[in-house]
Amino acid sequence: MLTAKQHELIRFIQQRLEETGISPSFEEMKEALDLKSKSGVHRLISALEERGFIRRLPNRARALEVIKVPEDAVTATRSQAAPASITANDAVASASSVMAKAPQPANDVIEIPLHGRIAAGAPIEALEGQSSLPVPAALLGPGEHYALEVSGDSMIEAGIFDGDFALVRRTNTARDGEIVVALVRGEEATLKYLHKEGAMVRLDPANATYDAQVYGPDEVEVQGKLAGLLRRYH
Template structure:
């Protein structure tokens, strides 16, 4: 049984190998997993080696090899090929070997109007097409409210979020305010202030000190169910 971070790193390396043909650097792995130091990456790699998921090729730089994935059995060539066709990665993902879909955690509701209680842990999961995912862990939240409607984000939509704290001005993010309220908004940082902007003229932009806002991920895609 792998820990969440071990699973996340293994899938990050797997995706990088599939995309580029070579393993990621320690700096890329540190940044990709939001780790504080490269020593943390080293510990995770060592643990994955000991469990038979990774192998280091001797005398070669950036030469990690994924021996198997958690959903695979050793020596299964058919599973190897089906897993390698998947584009995206997630520490929570349960991959489907013959489809291009993934399960990611659905963490309840999030406001696209007034901020609501912060998202919490859940045992609920949702199937997500892999083509709207990127490298790294993802989760999903259900949107309530209409303050992001001009960005095409409607009440009842499922927002797929790439977990992480990095962002660029203009990104749509899940922002945790004062460690208590989570909201989906467009974000802009100006000096020591952060603006959380709605995409609906009926709502006002809110300004906070940078120390009051924690970005919990950026919008990766939307899932919408047809409703009459």
């Protein structure tokens, strides 16, 4: 048996995978489940992983795969006219139908622009020059993308490390709590969680040793949202 929060989390992850092909961040899961800290999300994910409902994909941040869904979650997707009880075979068939809607991974590799380094710490100059980076198409969703090499350790609790390549979907809007490329005062760029505080903009790190950065609404320009990561092993 799963707890109510475990049910809620697996439904949220499955919904995001169906909508975007990308599993939600720990911050997004924390807010969706109204938890006080991301440690609660870690515990829920570990419990679901131990029971065989989800698995973490290696070498990728924010990479979760739903292996199966709880039977009552499958029942909830049926129409109200459906019977209240279902057989085990019905549950398996319905779960397979739900999973079939998730975007299928592609084997293609595409080249996207690589624009220098971006800070995951104090802001630094970004978009220095341009080359290209080969990326598996399965890591990218719809839209235009570019890559930035991460410098610093302020996002390590989100699984983003120095030397990683941030894969960014180009956009000038983002929802509260999403990880964005933020251009600060038209000169410096940084990778942070975006939050609105009234008329102000707060850029939050994912490292307890760093402080949040607060700016006026005209000082921060969103230049993209994190879509995925690539990591090299030497």
